[in-house]
Amino acid sequence: MxxxxxxxxxxxxxxxxxxxxxxxxxxxxxxxxxxxxxxxxxxxxxxxxxxxxxxxxxxxxxxxxxIELPMDPAPEVEGVLKGQDLEGAGGRLMHAFVAIWDGPHQDKLLAMVRSSLSKPAMAFVLRQLFEHRIVTTVERTLGDQVDHIPVRAGFIGSQVFGLVVTRYILKLEPLASLNAEELAETVGPTIDRYLTMPVDRLLEGR
Amino acid sequence: MxxxxxxxxxxxxxxxxxxxxxxxxxxxxxxxxxxxxxxxxxxxxxxxxxxxxxxxxxxxxxxxxxIELPMDPAPEVEGVLKGQDLEGAGGRLMHAFVAIWDGPHQDKLLAMVRSSLSKPAMAFVLRQLFEHRIVTTVERTLGDQVDHIPVRAGFIGSQVFGLVVTRYILKLEPLASLNAEELAETVGPTIDRYLTMPVDRLLEGR
Incomplete structure (x- = not known):
């Protein structure tokens, strides 16, 4: 920009x-x-x-x-969620994550994340992308099986954005060199829990 | 810098x-x-x-x-881990997280994170801080109860750095306005799982 x-x-x-x-x-x-x-x-x-x-x-x-989005992550996310059971969704999302981030657009995606995190005025880029491409896609594909998706998506986002930071920016090992299956086994269950944990109480008074 | x-x-x-x-x-x-x-x-x-x-x-x-560290997170982390059972460590780490990040040094901490994430050459600041202040503290306090702490710390870091991004930079709601107890209940179990899941297989051939 x-x-x-x-x-x-x-x-x-x-x-x-x-x-x-x-x-x-x-x-x-x-x-x-x-x-x-x-x-x-x-x-x-x-x-x-x-x-x-x-x-x-x-x-x-x-x-x-x-924002000249280098690639739209929504189809990849939709592909692993649409028409499938909720079970194992976290692992499948990790496969989508690796397909997106280890793909040919990694440099451009990273440049976008860096610029979005570095200046307060630019945070809207990532927030909009997340809310209008990812959350809406999860809502469209899992909305009949999962309640309060925007709330759960925030938790899932906290894990996924953190993976971007630790795997691609800080390059912590062995995190940076795990393959999709290993990420699905280790981080997938975190996402599954965020998709199923009770969240009603978090919304009280908000 | x-x-x-x-x-x-x-x-x-x-x-x-x-x-x-x-x-x-x-x-x-x-x-x-x-x-x-x-x-x-x-x-x-x-x-x-x-x-x-x-x-x-x-x-x-x-x-x-x-790096003129605005505050050293190590004592806060040590305080919630030292001499205590492993059970509930994730929740207690979330309390430490909120004490550190919602405290008087938030602006300086955020400035440090932003600069560290924005330029490739600056990633070492966060990585060093994480490895030499956080991982070593977890190793010192939980090392007799938990194996492969550097590996587990990477996963924990992926969740915690992601919380910094979503709660303080992107300000996703309701994540941004949850209190320490709510974060302990929702994100604490993620950290507990990273402290206890099997990780031996991730180290094979690495």
Whole structure:
């Protein structure tokens, strides 16, 4: 996102799409995802708001385009959860995790995580990705078997983001060199427990 | 560490201590902790190596002084583990975690984590802290009850670093507003399992 450059205000030219993306990146980074409206982005880019909807659809879609997501983790997650029993879901999610993170997009994914963790204003990138790609996918695939998925997803996220940090950033051994099956056996049960533990009490008064 | 400034070469003056620290910060950041010898640091600071030992003791101690650790987590961890049963250790570690992270040093700790995660060369700060303050403390206090502590500590670290990311950086709810007792009940059993699961097989051929 640091690459976003302030472009001159123009409208109706072939660069409109690029200008909308640049404006979105700039405003999201400076003010955060939640507080920036589509109307603000349109004004910043010097275009009519309807053009943003035309090019990108929803604000979520605009976000995904703006952060230049190197790869969408949702299909991988959906693939290991959809149409299967809840049992063993944690292990299967670890296989998806390794497929995503040990795949060809590791460098770009790591760059995104680093930038998102380093500056407070950039935390929204990871949070949005997590909530709008991962949590929604888990909800869609396990929603009829598991209650309170957003709450459970936070715990699962705490384990999975921690794996990213220890395995790919700090490179702690033997964690960094375990294969998918070994991670499924050791970390999978943690995720299974977060999918099944009682969480009602955590929601009282919140 | 970005504050480290290149000072002129002097020796035997009252700034010697500060010069050693500046040289250590600079070299650790540029080349990593492991590859920089005490002798290199002494040469960079323009002092005799014996002076470093005189002022700081070991290379680990020099490291702790150089990173200006806002607070040492080791005593808190030792306090909840020493002289107690293994049972419930995970929950007690969560209480220590909250005492450390919700305490007065949160901002400085977070700044350290952010800088350590954002640049590859800085990962050594967190890794050293983890290995030389946390793992050694767990080894000292639980070493007679638990085998392969460095391996288990990696898994525990993956959960705990992930909590730092999700609770204090991404601020996912309700995770961010759970109290120590709630974290002990939900995340404590994860740590207990990492302290007791079989890990021998993970070490085969490594």
């Amino acid at each position: 640091a690459r976003a450059k302030r472009a001159g205000r123009r409208s109706g030219n072939p660069d409109t799409r690029a200008e909308i993306l640049a404006a979105a990146r700039r405003l999201f980074a400076e003010e955060g995802f939640e507080s920036v409206s589509m109307r603000r982005i349109a004004a910043e880019a010097g275009v009519d708001p309807s053009l943003i909807h035309h090019y990108f659809g929803s604000k979520d879609d605009l976000f995904l385009a703006a | 970005a504050r480290a400034k290149r000072a002129g070469r002097r020796s035997g003056n009252p700034d010697t201590r500060a010069e050693i620290l500046a040289a250590a910060r600079r070299l650790f950041a540029e080349e990593g902790f492991e590859s920089v010898s005490m002798r290199r640091i002494a040469a960079e600071a323009g002092v005799d190596p014996s002076l470093i030992h005189h002022y700081f003791g070991s290379k680990d101690d020099l490291f702790l002084a150089a």
